[in-house]
Amino acid sequence: MKNEEFLRLLSGIDEKLIEKAGKDLENYHKTAPRYAAEVNSRKNTQKSVSAAVYTEAEKEDEVVMRPQYFRPDPSPKSGTKFKRVMIAAAAVVCVVAAGIFIKMNNKPRTVSPNESVSGGASENQSNSSPDLQHPEIPPEVEKVYEIDPIQLNEYLSKGYDPEKVKQYDKLNVYECSLMQLDKNAFLDFFSEPPTQNGNSYSTDSESGNFFIYENTKPEANENGEHFIMSYVSYHKKGIASYQLMFDYFDKETNEDVKTNVLNFATREKMEKTVRGVLSQFGDIEFQLTSRVVTSEEFSEASEKAPDINWGTAEDFYYVDGIMTVDGLPVTYGKNTYSDDNVVIAPTSFYAIYTENGLVDFELNNVWNIGGVISESEILTLEDAEKIIAEQYPPEGQAPRQMIFGKAALYYRASYTKDGLQLIPCWGFYVNDADPKITVNAITGEIL
Amino acid sequence: MDDNQIIQLLLERNEEALSAVSQKYGRYCGLIAKNIVDSPTDVEECMNETLLAVWNSIPPNKPNNLRTYIGTIMRNNALNALKRDNAQKRGGKEMEEITDELSAFPSDYSVESIAEQHELLAEISAYLNRLSECRQKVFVLRYWYCCEVSEISAVTGFTEANVYNILKRERKKLLEYLRKRGMMN
Numbered sequence: 001m002k003n004e005e006f007l008r009l010l011s012g013i014d015e016k017l018i019e020k021a022g023k024d025l026e027n028y029h030k031t032a033p034r035y036a037a038e039v040n041s042r043k044n045t046q047k048s049v050s051a052a053v054y055t056e057a058e059k060e061d062e063v064v065m066r067p068q069y070f071r072p073d074p075s076p077k078s079g080t081k082f083k084r085v086m087i088a089a090a091a092v093v094c095v096v097a098a099g100i101f102i103k104m105n106n107k108p109r110t111v112s113p114n115e116s117v118s119g120g121a122s123e124n125q126s127n128s129s130p131d132l133q134h135p136e137i138p139p140e141v142e143k144v145y146e147i148d149p150i151q152l153n154e155y156l157s158k159g160y161d162p163e164k165v166k167q168y169d170k171l172n173v174y175e176c177s178l179m180q181l182d183k184n185a186f187l188d189f190f191s192e193p194p195t196q197n198g199n200s201y202s203t204d205s206e207s208g209n210f211f212i213y214e215n216t217k218p219e220a221n222e223n224g225e226h227f228i229m230s231y232v233s234y235h236k237k238g239i240a241s242y243q244l245m246f247d248y249f250d251k252e253t254n255e256d257v258k259t260n261v262l263n264f265a266t267r268e269k270m271e272k273t274v275r276g277v278l279s280q281f282g283d284i285e286f287q288l289t290s291r292v293v294t295s296e297e298f299s300e301a302s303e304k305a306p307d308i309n310w311g312t313a314e315d316f317y318y319v320d321g322i323m324t325v326d327g328l329p330v331t332y333g334k335n336t337y338s339d340d341n342v343v344i345a346p347t348s349f350y351a352i353y354t355e356n357g358l359v360d361f362e363l364n365n366v367w368n369i370g371g372v373i374s375e376s377e378i379l380t381l382e383d384a385e386k387i388i389a390e391q392y393p394p395e396g397q398a399p400r401q402m403i404f405g406k407a408a409l410y411y412r413a414s415y416t417k418d419g420l421q422l423i424p425c426w427g428f429y430v431n432d433a434d435p436k437i438t439v440n441a442i443t444g445e446i447l
Numbered sequence: 448m449d450d451n452q453i454i455q456l457l458l459e460r461n462e463e464a465l466s467a468v469s470q471k472y473g474r475y476c477g478l479i480a481k482n483i484v485d486s487p488t489d490v491e492e493c494m495n496e497t498l499l500a501v502w503n504s505i506p507p508n509k510p511n512n513l514r515t516y517i518g519t520i521m522r523n524n525a526l527n528a529l530k531r532d533n534a535q536k537r538g539g540k541e542m543e544e545i546t547d548e549l550s551a552f553p554s555d556y557s558v559e560s561i562a563e564q565h566e567l568l569a570e571i572s573a574y575l576n577r578l579s580e581c582r583q584k585v586f587v588l589r590y591w592y593c594c595e596v597s598e599i600s601a602v603t604g605f606t607e608a609n610v611y612n613i614l615k616r617e618r619k620k621l622l623e624y625l626r627k628r629g630m631m632n
Contacts, residue, residue, distance in 0.1 A: 003549040008526050009564060010590050014572035015515040020580065021587035022518060025594065026475055028602045 168409055171326065171378050171424035171441065175370030176413060178420075181363065185280040190361070202362035274321070274351045277361060284366060286321040286349065287329065322348050325369060325422060330411045367413055373421065378441040381407055384426040387444050388437055409441060450513040457505040465498050472514060476521040482593040483525035483542060484532065493524040500524070522591070541595055548614070549590065551622055553631055567630050574624045578617070581605070585613045 181201045186194045194201040278284055323330045349363045379387075384407070406429045411422045424441040438447040448467045456464035476497060480490040497520045510516035529542060553567075575583050584603055588594045589610075596614075600607045625631045 003546050003552055003554045004526065004530065005554040006549045006552040007546055007590065007593075008523065009568065010571070011519050011522050011526075012564075012568045013587075013591065014576060015512050017572065017575055017583055017587050018515050018518060018591055019512065021584045021592060022475065022478075022514070024584060024602050025478060025588060025592055025598075028598075029474075029478060 165381070165409060168326075168328070168424075169377060170375055171328075171409075172375050172422075173373040173424070173442065174325070174411075174422040175373055176367045176420050176422045177370065179282070179366040179368045181281055181366070189277055189280050199366075200362060200364045274349075277351070278349065278363075281363065281366070282368075285324040285327075287324050321350075323366060325367075325411050328410050328424070330367060330413060330422065331427070365413075367422065369422065373418070374442075376442045378409070378424055379426065379439070379444055381426065383444070384428075384439045384441070387439055387446065388428065391446055412438060412447070414447070454505060454509060454513060457502070458509070465502060468498060468501055468517060469494070472517050475514065475518060479518055479521045479592060480525040480528075482595070482598075483522070484528045489525075489528045489532070493521060493528055496524045497521045542593060545589065545593055548618065551618070552625075567625070570625060570628050570630055571621065574621055582613055582617060585610055586617050589614055 178199050181194065181196075183193055183196075183201075186201065190203050192203060194203065275286075278286055348365070349361070351361045408427050408429070410425060410427055412425045414421055414423050416423075425447065426439045426441050428437045428439075439445070440447055448471065453464050453467045453471070456467065473494065476494055477490055480493045484490060484493065497517060500520045501517060504520075508516075575586060578586070581603060585599055585605065588599045588602060589596075594602070596607050596610045599605070599610045603610070605613065622631070
């Protein structure tokens with residue numbers, strides 16, 4: 001073990017910090033077994049329905065079924081749906097409030113129709129063109145609110161394009177291995193060797209100025225208190241990232257709902273440069289996962305942090321992306337061979353581009369794709385839904401109750417008994433960039 | 448029974464205090480230890496050691512926050528058990544990951560440097576207190592409660608990817624902060 005002593009030292013940090021986190025942890029574990037009992041007791045009634053749609057309620061104690069996909073709930077839970085609707089309505093109100101907030105605090109900005117709204121892999125799959133082109137459209141930034149979970153719960157069609165998936169009636173399982181980056185190529189491009197941390201390679205410029213600005217704006221209405229939080233990290237010559245969090249606290253349910261409501265657009269010039277640097281390290285396909293804003297677009301926001309010199313337009317851009325294979329994103333992996341739950345970190349990169357070129361770059365967990373192990377027909381989305389309806393949650397596992405907002409195909413890097421493999425999977429999403437449930441698209445196994 | 452009553456019983460050397468501690472904080476202590484040591488036997492052993500330590504340390508101590516006081520003892524006992532397990536090559540992979548993540552931080556503490564340790568702890572606490580509550584929780588859940596990323600994701604509502612990112616960024620920023628404060632080379 002590398003630093004057990006520091007871990008031990010941390011025993012003495014501020015008691016309040018320990019207590020706050022400890023209460024959340026304890027509350028979570030107190031409520032989880034109750035969900036399990038409830039979901040398991042309903043599993044039999046759900047087996048015969050056509051779609052696997054559960055209520056995502058990480059701190060909610062009741063299963064809610066959606067009438068368009070489920071039979072009526074046989075158990076007497078008359079207040080449940082109303083409660084859920086009220087929560088949904090409250091959340092929508094909050095989203096609108098967040099919208100007004102954004103509108104008031106940001107200049108109208110241009111966003112591209114091809115960019116992912118939520119940053120989810122599936123949306124990249126269906127929306128991002130492989131050559132990273134992002135034509136501009138008039139300001140419609142409010143569209144980002146579509147990522148609100150309540151609004152996403154229309155059907156699995158968000159991020160799922162049936163026409164597109166038809167192209168994938170067969171997919172491969174690949175051998176793969178973690179790529180060792182060519183450090184000389186890195187040195188040639190950046191005139192400095194990479195800083196390596198595990199399978200992560202980055203420029204050293206992160207040791208430059210770093211500033212994070214956080215602002216929390218509380219609001220309240222009859223449904224409870226809402227907090228709109230914005231995070232800006234100011235990184236070297238430019239903004240490294242900006243995240244507007246929507247934090248909704250419902251007094252009735254004691255539930256804290258956090259949603260990232262804003263990602264950023266990017267620009268062609270930077271994309272070209274990023275593509276250039278990525279090509280140094282091999283024939284790797286990538287697609288973007290978030291959008292970036294320019295310094296000018298943030299000049300309005302600067303009134304919230306007057307000490308920051310935001311620079312002028314074209315000063316900097318930030319982008320991050322994810323590796324693709326066969327046009328499908330490669331996301332999280334997991335060790336399916338043993339029970340140790342080792343998660344393989346996702347393949348990704350991020351870059352910050354300024355007038356001086358790329359000032360910051362990081363590449364993580366890139367996979368070398370080896371030979372094709374097998375080519376097989378993939379399960380349809382409907383088949384995958386049925387599998388979840390029948391098998392989820394597994395015996396003895398803490399429950400995950402959710403309404404899926406979207407589904408998508410992607411490749412998942414996994415340790416298997418035959419070694420490291422890229423396996424095509426169906427991911428079922430709630431409101432996050434990460435799938436909540438993953439089904440092996442060939443074998444039907446829930447991973 | 449509230450904390451003051453438990454402390455009063457301990458001060459009076461009344462053994463009922465121990466069953467009250469066990470009843471009130473047994474679950475909490477179990478949550479702390481289960482993330483650090485693998486076997487239920489170890490967890491139970493840590494709990495017994497914790498009760499003994501509470502009995503032996505109150506009095507003379509009179510903690511303001513009994514919950515955190517007991518939790519901290521439990522954590523230290525679990526880390527001791529982990530050290531024993533490591534000596535026997537039985538360490539958990541998650542703890543290996545967590546300690547690996549902290550590899551950039553200083554590790555050479557000695558008895559002589561207790562004052563420095565206090566100073567370092569004060570700086571770390573000051574840094575964490577500057578963070579938003581959600582980020583504080585992510586950091587503390589990982590590096591104090593030694594939770595898995597998936598568990599932190601479930602507790603906080605962040606995606607696992609976000610948890611990874613927050614941890615990575617906060618580690619880097621904390622390192623930078625400590626360097627600027629002259630706490631690290």
